[in-house]
Amino acid sequence: MVLRKGQPSPRLALSPFLNVISVERMPSALKTRDRLAVTGVRIVNQLSRRLGRGSGTVAGGRFGLRVDPRLLRVLAQGREVALVSGTNGKTTTTAMIREGWAGDVASNTSGSNMPEGHVAALVASASSRVVLEVDEKWLDVTVRDCAPRVVVLLNLSRDQLDRSNEVRAIAERWRSLWATVETASVVVVANANDPLVVYASETAAHVRWCDVETSWTADAVSCPKCTQTLHFAGANWHCACGFARPTPSTSLHDDQLQVGAATRTLRLALPGAFNLANAAMALTAVHELGVDVAEASQRVAQLSDVAGRFSRRHWRGHDLRLTLAKNPAGFAAMLATIRDLPGEIWISINARVADGRDPSWLYDVPFAQLRGRVVHCFGERRLDLATCLDYAGVDYVLCSEDSPPSPNGPVTVLANYTAFQDWLVRSTK
Amino acid sequence: MIRVATLLPELLGTYGDGGNAVVMATRARRRGFDVELIEVGVDDPLPDANLFLLGGGEDGPQRHATEVLHARGLAEAYRAGAHVLAVCAGLQILGTHFCVEGDDRFEGLGLVDAVTTRGVKRSVGELAVLVGGRHLVGFENHGGVTTLGEGVAPLGRVVRGRGSDGDVDGFRAPRLWATYAHGPVLALNPWFADEILASVVSAELAALPTVADQLYAERLRALGL
Numbered sequence: 001m002v003l004r005k006g007q008p009s010p011r012l013a014l015s016p017f018l019n020v021i022s023v024e025r026m027p028s029a030l031k032t033r034d035r036l037a038v039t040g041v042r043i044v045n046q047l048s049r050r051l052g053r054g055s056g057t058v059a060g061g062r063f064g065l066r067v068d069p070r071l072l073r074v075l076a077q078g079r080e081v082a083l084v085s086g087t088n089g090k091t092t093t094t095a096m097i098r099e100g101w102a103g104d105v106a107s108n109t110s111g112s113n114m115p116e117g118h119v120a121a122l123v124a125s126a127s128s129r130v131v132l133e134v135d136e137k138w139l140d141v142t143v144r145d146c147a148p149r150v151v152v153l154l155n156l157s158r159d160q161l162d163r164s165n166e167v168r169a170i171a172e173r174w175r176s177l178w179a180t181v182e183t184a185s186v187v188v189v190a191n192a193n194d195p196l197v198v199y200a201s202e203t204a205a206h207v208r209w210c211d212v213e214t215s216w217t218a219d220a221v222s223c224p225k226c227t228q229t230l231h232f233a234g235a236n237w238h239c240a241c242g243f244a245r246p247t248p249s250t251s252l253h254d255d256q257l258q259v260g261a262a263t264r265t266l267r268l269a270l271p272g273a274f275n276l277a278n279a280a281m282a283l284t285a286v287h288e289l290g291v292d293v294a295e296a297s298q299r300v301a302q303l304s305d306v307a308g309r310f311s312r313r314h315w316r317g318h319d320l321r322l323t324l325a326k327n328p329a330g331f332a333a334m335l336a337t338i339r340d341l342p343g344e345i346w347i348s349i350n351a352r353v354a355d356g357r358d359p360s361w362l363y364d365v366p367f368a369q370l371r372g373r374v375v376h377c378f379g380e381r382r383l384d385l386a387t388c389l390d391y392a393g394v395d396y397v398l399c400s401e402d403s404p405p406s407p408n409g410p411v412t413v414l415a416n417y418t419a420f421q422d423w424l425v426r427s428t429k
Numbered sequence: 430m431i432r433v434a435t436l437l438p439e440l441l442g443t444y445g446d447g448g449n450a451v452v453m454a455t456r457a458r459r460r461g462f463d464v465e466l467i468e469v470g471v472d473d474p475l476p477d478a479n480l481f482l483l484g485g486g487e488d489g490p491q492r493h494a495t496e497v498l499h500a501r502g503l504a505e506a507y508r509a510g511a512h513v514l515a516v517c518a519g520l521q522i523l524g525t526h527f528c529v530e531g532d533d534r535f536e537g538l539g540l541v542d543a544v545t546t547r548g549v550k551r552s553v554g555e556l557a558v559l560v561g562g563r564h565l566v567g568f569e570n571h572g573g574v575t576t577l578g579e580g581v582a583p584l585g586r587v588v589r590g591r592g593s594d595g596d597v598d599g600f601r602a603p604r605l606w607a608t609y610a611h612g613p614v615l616a617l618n619p620w621f622a623d624e625i626l627a628s629v630v631s632a633e634l635a636a637l638p639t640v641a642d643q644l645y646a647e648r649l650r651a652l653g654l
Contacts, residue, residue: 158443158444166443166487166488167487168487168489169487218439218442221439221440222439222440222471222489222490222493227440227489227490227492227493228471228493229439229470229471229472357554357555357568358444358568358570358612360444360445360448360568360611360612360613361444361445361612362445362448362613363445363446363447363448363451363612363613363616364442364445364447383640383643383644383647384644386640386643386644387616387639387640387641387644388448388613388616390455390639390640390641391448391451391452391455391616391641392451393455396640398640
């Protein structure tokens with residue numbers, strides 16, 4: 001089985017088959033073809049779960065879209081939609097908006113962030129509130145189908161280049177998206193400190209710029225407008241051609257969050273500066289949706305485990321804390337968070353389709369900051385990792401999941417996408 | 430003292446290409462050579478270096494990099510005796526012409542008679558090239574088809590993937606190596622790193638066992654070679 005994003009371990013409880021086609025759960029005012037498509041989505045997803053072929057979000061959604069290619073548009077109609085896209089932080093920020101908004105919110109919690117996953121999420125819940133994480137390449141299609149009120153654009157950096165090719169091409173697509181008439185009412189919540197995101201967002205009619213920590217700017221060293229060198233000074237940046245950081249309306253410094261006129265302290269159960277940045281942008285979105293930021297931030301602060309990320313687990317006598325990073329920017333942020341934690345660091349790398357089949361990106365990760373520590377190398381591409389660490393001057397041990405090292409204090413596991421899923425399945429609560 | 434210069438990493442460094450400089454420096458230092466690593470930014474003059482490294486880049490930055498390297502005199506430095514390793518976009522820049530941003534044709538640095546046109550579809554995947562009886566392995570991701578002029582030697586024959594045109598990959602000239610195997614090609618192929626290093630120091634090198642040897646063997650097995 002090829003594990004794709006949004007297809008975690010196939011072990012979900014089954015609901016009675018007849019519930020699948022209960023008509024009263026369908027959104028009202030659907031035409032016959034839409035109803036047929038919706039029923040199809042439910043049946044196929046239930047079958048897929050029963051057969052243990054997946055979490056039941058992709059196959060059904062795909063079926064529904066074949067019956068009715070406009071199904072996402074039909075299902076989103078009349079609902080209040082928020083979308084979240086960007087290279088890193090989509091799943092966490094989506095979860096934060098869900099918490100902040102409160103009540104019943106339809107969402108692609110499984111992480112399936114392409115149209116089939118969106119269709120499945122909207123079939124599963126008839127809630128009038130919707131928040132969806134969206135794969136960067138699918139943002140334009142999803143915006144046109146869902147007519148969102150708010151779109152959060154977190155950051156853009158190199159990721160899975162074997163599939164999405166060039167990060168600037170994505171920025172270009174987003175930029176031209178906002179030039180169309182039907183997006184005029186959308187409020188874009190965008191990261192002002194990421195030049196590629198600013199380039200991709202500045203054409204939108206309404207933007208709320210956010211000053212949040214963005215440590216990775218290696219993909220925006222040259223100006224996205226004119227290719228000259230961008231000049232950075234702290235979070236500020238500008239180019240000789242006039243392209244420059246816009247004035248933010250949201251800012252986050254240490255734990256002081258300012259959204260609009262009000263300032264408050266934001267402390268999260270989730271670790272890391274990058275999660276504070278995600279929270280600041282989620283709360284800006286929630287503010288645009290008419291929710292009180294003070295109340296929302298209390299709910300967001302309590303979030304402690306997003307789809308297993310940062311969760312504490314057990315495996316063969318070891319106490320593990322599982323963390324996920326999928327690309328150089330994610331690794332840089334995560335290494336800064338975990339490098340001083342007590343205990344062992346285990347890093348696990350795969351290069352399956354969902355990870356990107358090319359692990360060259362390991363050489364863009366600032367591993368040298370782990371000098372003085374010993375890294376245990378796991379995963380199908382542990383030799384690529386060990387070689388990279390060796391050249392970076394970091395001590396390493398080649399390990400196997402079949403013959404684990406003996407317990408020696410707490411362990412932080414840092415794994416990329418499918419490797420992380422493997423660790424979730426392998427370990428227990 | 431060996432001076433290794435990574436050229437314009439902010440423009441040409443899309444796929445972990447910086448790794449090649451680290452590999453070269455580490456393998457030289459572990460054999461007792463002094464090495465200075467230099468990063469050459471777009472506003473810097475071209476330093477005096479024994480080896481220049483060019484990485485991969487996106488279309489706009491590639492064009493910009495070509496203009497900068499032309500103005501800084503990379504071709505003159507090469508003709509004066511420097512060594513050059515170029516991967517992916519770097520390969521295209523060293524040729525006479527290349528196409529980016531649609532089918533617009535741009536002049537390259539002309540170190541080698543090679544013309545790159547836009548292919549029908551991108552070449553993305555594992556690449557293996559037979560170079561002088563040994564396999565060079567790596568990953569390619571590019572949209573170019575590179576045609577060599579008469580008398581120009583390719584780096585080797587393609588046995589997995591597409592390389593320059595499906596038959597051969599890259600090119601080879603005195604003190605110059607170019608391949609579509611992007612990113613840390615020297616990390617994956619320790620023998621290739623040592624071949625370049627031996628040429629730079631004009632000496633035979635003692636073997637240097639590292640974990641990279643295991644990685645190379647594992648990649649060969651994965652590709653059925």
